Amino acid sequence: MRIAIIGGGYVGLVSGACFADLGVEVAIVEVDPLKLAALRQGRIPIFEPGLDRLVEENAKAGRLSFGDDIAAAVAGVDVVFIAVGTPTRRGDGHADLSYVYAAVEQVAANLQAYTVVVTKSTVPVGTGRQIGRLLQELRPDLEVDVASNPEFLREGSAIGDFMRPDRVVIGTASERAREVLRQLYRPLYLIETPIVFTGLETAELIKYAANAYLAMKVTYINEVADLCERVGADVHDVARGIGLDGRIGRKFLHPGPGFGGSCFPKDTLALVRIAQDAGAPLRLVETVVSVNDARKAGMGGRIVSACGGSVRGRTIGVLGLAFKPETDDMREAPSLGIVHRLVEDGAHVRVFDPAAMQQARPLLPEGVAYCDDAIDVATGADALVLVTEWNEFRAIAPERLRQCMNGRVVIDLRNVFDPLAMCEAGFVYHSIGRTASERRVDDEVDGLPALTWQRNVGDVASSGRRVLS
């Protein structure tokens, strides 16, 4: 089969490379000249593990090409995927569909025979039907079908998600389009991927409903974490205790500074608007949006309090900037609000992220110091804040941090460090949802049972290990 993909961003590039790897001939159309030049030279403009190799191999094999000539790309293809951005429209929270409709118009002008036009971009309910009308209006001479095939890949594990998805959703009213897409996804069907065929509107809504549900789960555990801090419970134990219930599931129950990224914030907001316009408001999702906004806005203040109420003149190290690990994506990252607040409050801020330094620079305020690694960030810092849970931060020995830091406050917004080890190293350690807890773990010291404990309330931290004889 031959396909064209309009938009060579995260979704277009990953889907294109993966389809090519499954044996499909793929032409990716990208308008950004810098991105296109990079792709043509074999450089990947985004950070995504494994993508460089996949692109290189498939480009070399002649199955994957990049260009800006839409006429050449769509000529004779079976399917055209629209994978352009659908950011939040300025001012009202609706999805901005200007890139989608611009792409549809360009595609319509260049189609030569029956083609299935598929939205892979996340688009509001009703968009597919509107695209169908537009195509009919622009090309009354041609038979064209429209389908919705929302993408569920996650940045950071995008290739695995695309190649072994939980499901593929295909929404269309046309049996012919369904057959074409069934053929395209046959390699995934053969590995027993459930293919969910629906109508257009249903497929469009599935994507928003899925993202909003996950955002709600994250927001729920964040609020539970706040409650844990007040009542002396441990949010990880609560998450495990509820997550082992098969009806709830363990994923997306990790507390943190609030969700960010390219999808959850804009998709929850768009779903709120879709539901309001349809006269069936989703109050739960409305609340998720406002609770998450408030949480992110409050994180800077939380750090300032942990530093004793003021950070003026203090040096604060920030570990991690990207909205999550294994990506360089800075869209709506919680680190943005945090760094801005600290700088506004007069702190000297030192930052490091393994992948997102370049993306972060234009978004962070003047005066921020960009460091070479985690130890560089920590060196001389009065307080250290962990914002993104990159694996390389997990491996840092608390004693090593203690040696190079000036102060002893650590604010761990992802609960990466072991509270006991941090307390033993002499840190005043703050984390999420377990700061007011007392933890008891039975273990052994020299063959004798031991009681290990830590207590960390407010600014007072203490820890110890008592051997029971």
Ligand SMILES: NC(=O)c1ccc[n+]([C@@H]2O[C@H](COP(=O)([O-])OP(=O)(O)OC[C@H]3O[C@@H](n4cnc5c(N)ncnc54)[C@H](O)[C@@H]3O)[C@@H](O)[C@H]2O)c1
């Ligand atoms: N990023 C994710 O993890 C993810 C996951 C699932 C779904 N989605 C959805 O997929 C869509 C794309 O997201 P993304 O993160 O890949 O966006 P992106 O901004 O990384 O990529 C979009 C690309 O499209 C290009 N483009 C815009 N108009 C074009 C045109 N007319 N012709 C050719 N190229 C054009 C842009 O230059 C850009 O490179 C969005 O609707 C998003 O919500 C994203």
